[in-house]
Amino acid sequence: MERIIIHVDMDAFYASVEQLDHPEWAGKPVIVGADPKGGKGRGVVCACSYEARRFGVHSALPISRAWRLCSTGIFVRPRMSRYQDVSDEIFRNFREFTDLVEPLSIDEAFLDITGSIRLFGGGPAIARRIKERIGERTGLVASVGVAQNKYLAKVASDLEKPDGLVVVEPGSALSFLAPLPIRRLWGVGEKTAEKLTGKGLRTIGDIARLSEQYLCSLLGDHGASLYRLARGEDDRPVIPNSPPKSIGNEETFSEDTDDRELIHSTLLYLCDKVAGRLRAKKLKASGLTLKLRDEFFSTLTRSMLLDQPSDVTRDIYEHAMELLDRTRWHGERKVRLVGITAHRLWEDETGSEQQLGLFRGDFDSEKLRRTETAVDAIRERFGSSAVRRGGVER
Numbered sequence: 001m002e003r004i005i006i007h008v009d010m011d012a013f014y015a016s017v018e019q020l021d022h023p024e025w026a027g028k029p030v031i032v033g034a035d036p037k038g039g040k041g042r043g044v045v046c047a048c049s050y051e052a053r054r055f056g057v058h059s060a061l062p063i064s065r066a067w068r069l070c071s072t073g074i075f076v077r078p079r080m081s082r083y084q085d086v087s088d089e090i091f092r093n094f095r096e097f098t099d100l101v102e103p104l105s106i107d108e109a110f111l112d113i114t115g116s117i118r119l120f121g122g123g124p125a126i127a128r129r130i131k132e133r134i135g136e137r138t139g140l141v142a143s144v145g146v147a148q149n150k151y152l153a154k155v156a157s158d159l160e161k162p163d164g165l166v167v168v169e170p171g172s173a174l175s176f177l178a179p180l181p182i183r184r185l186w187g188v189g190e191k192t193a194e195k196l197t198g199k200g201l202r203t204i205g206d207i208a209r210l211s212e213q214y215l216c217s218l219l220g221d222h223g224a225s226l227y228r229l230a231r232g233e234d235d236r237p238v239i240p241n242s243p244p245k246s247i248g249n250e251e252t253f254s255e256d257t258d259d260r261e262l263i264h265s266t267l268l269y270l271c272d273k274v275a276g277r278l279r280a281k282k283l284k285a286s287g288l289t290l291k292l293r294d295e296f297f298s299t300l301t302r303s304m305l306l307d308q309p310s311d312v313t314r315d316i317y318e319h320a321m322e323l324l325d326r327t328r329w330h331g332e333r334k335v336r337l338v339g340i341t342a343h344r345l346w347e348d349e350t351g352s353e354q355q356l357g358l359f360r361g362d363f364d365s366e367k368l369r370r371t372e373t374a375v376d377a378i379r380e381r382f383g384s385s386a387v388r389r390g391g392v393e394r
Contacts, residue, residue, distance in 0.1 A: 002170060003114045004123040007145045007153035007240060008130065010090065010107035011162035014047035015085055018076055020139045029073035031066055032382025033058055034307075036075050039067040040220070046078050050162060080286055080305040084344060086138055093133045097126055098126065102238045105346055106286070110150050112238035124167050131165065152176070152235035155184055156260075173232025178205030185229050187222060195219070204230050206357075232291055236239030249273045256295040258331040263338055270340045271317040275310075278342060284309035288316065290323035293337035302326045309346055316342065 010016070014032040019025045029052035034043015041063040048066075050058045055070035066073070094101045097120060100112035111128050120126045123146040134142050143364025147168035155177070156166035168176050180361045182188050182196050185204060196216065201207055207215070207230040215223030228234070249270045257263065277283060290302040302323040310316060320340050331334070 001114060004152060004213050005147055005150055005153045006111040006118060006123065006130070007095070007147075007150070007157040008109055008111065008142050009144075009157050009161075010134075010140060012047060012049050013050040013107035013140075014050070014083055016140050018074075018081075020048060021082070027051060029057070029070050029077050029367060031063075031070065031073045032078050033066070034063045035077065037360050039064050039071070040241070041067070048073075051120045078307045080307065080344075083306070084286065089138055090134055090140075090142075093130065093137060096133075097130065100238045100240050102240060103347060108150070121272065124165070127167070130353055131163075145173055148173070149184060149234035150166070150236055150238065151229055152232050155180070156268055159197060160185075168232075174205075174208060177230065177232055178203060180389055182207060185226055187229075187247045191224070192219065203206045207290050210283060212228060219286040222309055245345070246289075246341050246343040247274055247281070247285070247345065248289075248339060248341030249277075249279050250291060250335045250337055253288055253335065256334035256336050259281040260331060260335045263324075263335055264321070266338055267320055267340065268313075270338070272313045274340055274342050275313040275316050276310035278340050282347060283310045283345045285316070286344035286346060287342070288319050288323065289337040289341045289343060290320055290327070291337070291341070292324070292327055292335060295336055297336070298377065300329075304340070304346070309344075317342070 017028050018032060019028075020252045028049070030049040031045055032047045033045040034041050036291055041065045042124040045057060045059055045061045045063060045066050050068055052066075052073055055073070057066045057070050057073070059067075063075075067075070082104060090107070091101065091103065093107065094109060094111055096114050098116050100115075102110040104110065110245070111130075113120070113123060116126060117123065120129065127144045127146050131144055134140060140164040142165040143161045145153040145155045145166050147156055147160070147169070148170060154166045156168050159166050166262050166379050177184075180203060182201060183193055184203060185207065189194070196202075196207070199218070201210075206228060210227070212224055212227040212315055215227050217223070218228065251270060253262075253266075253268050269321055274285075285306065286309045287303060287305050289301055291299060291301050293299045304319060304323060306315070306319060
């Protein structure tokens, strides 16, 4: 039996939730992200409404630039707790149709409904019911793609945003993909696109007409992957992943201490370990909890939700220090143990709207992430002590 895969992507999710909660913002440009500070803010746009996109605003745009493009827009800070609540309702809706749900982020998932068609009808019928229930239960709209594999379903869901429903009929993959630009192929970034267009290749149909041997000679091993994708071939299963609910590390001091510098450096070490474990599992954290145990064995915890999910040590450490400040510990009691736990974990799908981190000061979180990933590789090869982290400014 041929598989039937659905890809569901909520449209402008954060901004849509804000418009839902503030009906007076309907039809207006809503920009979710850092504080623009009158055009002087250093953060980036997390998400924006379709109205804001007409001004040229988009995800990952520096917030100062967004302010210049759309100073009349409604700028709001992210409310991760609220978005998570809505997401939970959406995913409950998915699981009413199938247990084979693979979350990609807070607002996106693959569903394998092959075993559900006898009960609920064909793929298009199930897709329509999913969209209807999301609308009834949350007031939001989603774009949905229905196809025989994950790649085709993902491409389909992107074609008619917002509130789209695109079905790729069995046997039509080649004709469906042929007119689309090569950037629609997974793994075709700017450099690969330049190389392909330099050869006169502009559409997926152009790629599909080439031999696998030629593509491999042009792109190396990556050519084999593009050869299959250009023909609509993708045999990856939908994996109802159950990532760990949390990842944490803690340290018990050899002697109880009130040394603030020691506690800070230990917390940095723990944040580095947690961030490394997140990256190793391809996860990002939306929440953090700090644990502090004093000399009398009293335990104090403080928790927070992050504006943007992260697996970057600097981000996690800065938030951990905020949590430490919230404990109002000033050295009046010695500390026996300190710990940091990352929770509300999501699979890292690099490049998606939700995965773009905020800039912090003069640092680009994505550049930091790439650096830390390189450090992970060095530690994996030469041992954890091969690269040691220095201090991190607050």
